[in-house]
Amino acid sequence: MHVLLIEDDPLVASGIRSGLMMYHFVVEHVTSVQAARQAMQSVASDVVILDRGLPDGDGLALLQSWRDEGVTTPVLMLTARDAVRDRVGGLQSGADDYLVKPFDLDELVARLHALLRRVAGRSQGLTVHGALTLDPSAREVRVAGELIALSRRELVLLEAFLHAPRSVLSADQLKDSLYGLSDDVESNALNVHIHHLRRKLGSGIIETVRGLGYRLGKPEAVLAPGQTPKGQR
Known part of the structure; x- marks a missing residue:
């Protein structure tokens, strides 16, 4: 499956990309809001991993604009902000899931598979x-x-x-x-x-x-x- 990874921290992005590729995900990595908009228009991604803090804008605002434009691609919000209000704000803005840094790769993969099952209308793993x-x-x-x-x-x-x-x-x-x-x-x-x-x-x-x-x-x-x-x- 094709994943659009929007993350400006090179170490975090490298770890996610390498880990997901081990699970046979195809990963497109960008580091900014502008690049994310271009990637969303040019590539049909199955799921998006979105960091909230980006160098040229707020990932949450980007997500909200996508939802306002009718973009329905499932989005997993990835952030270091772990307060309840931050998680609620992310979900209310259109995130399908929310994962706080630091995180375990196996949990990230499991959440991505769960999002893809939900989109396909399935509840079981198989x-x-x-x-x-x-x-x-x-x-x-x-x-x-x-x-x-x-x-x-x-x-x-x-x-x-x-x-x-x-x-x-x-x-x-x-x-x-x-x-x-x-x-x-x-x-x-x-x-x-x-x-x-x-x-x-x-x-x-x-x-x-x-x-x-x-x-x-x-x-x-x-x-x-x-x-x-x-x-x-």
């Missing part, structure tokens, strides 16, 4: 789609109980579809989930990842919507290793 089960914490995908080896990019791509099971996702949206702005992306990279997912999980796991993009296939399209589609037996 995502189930037919015979397929995704455990985002363990970074494991199983089909009919059998572990399926996916690369980091393939796993991130699959998560993007599972988090929006009824939506058609454009190529640009999917690339934003897979890559940061500074990544050097080959023109056919997305097609290669989709091809690999279809080969490992069944050709119908991802449907092509001509002229628009891609969407998650029906649950019955998921195939266990060695299983053949109906009509081809």
Whole structure:
């Protein structure tokens, strides 16, 4: 999943970015209100981590302006201010969660997964789609109980579809989930990842919507290793 990290402290930002990348998040890091506005317009982030104290403005004011503009991306407010009034103010301004520095990386990751589940309308940690089960914490995908080896990019791509099971996702949206702005992306990279997912999980796991993009296939399209589609037996 793509995370927009807005944090001006280089040590804190480096630690968060390195930690989240270990959990296969794609992290775009900016250090100011101005850069955050530009990033929000150019990249389709799944969740935002927002520091309150930024060099060119208040993160809380930035969040409030986003909500006034209709931006619905979930935001986790990250701050050293731990007073109750500060936490209440952050939540009332549109934050979806609030984490006080210093914090544990595992707690941050758990809160991000919880926000993504909430957006997807799920309450449980596991995502189930037919015979397929995704455990985002363990970074494991199983089909009919059998572990399926996916690369980091393939796993991130699959998560993007599972988090929006009824939506058609454009190529640009999917690339934003897979890559940061500074990544050097080959023109056919997305097609290669989709091809690999279809080969490992069944050709119908991802449907092509001509002229628009891609969407998650029906649950019955998921195939266990060695299983053949109906009509081809």
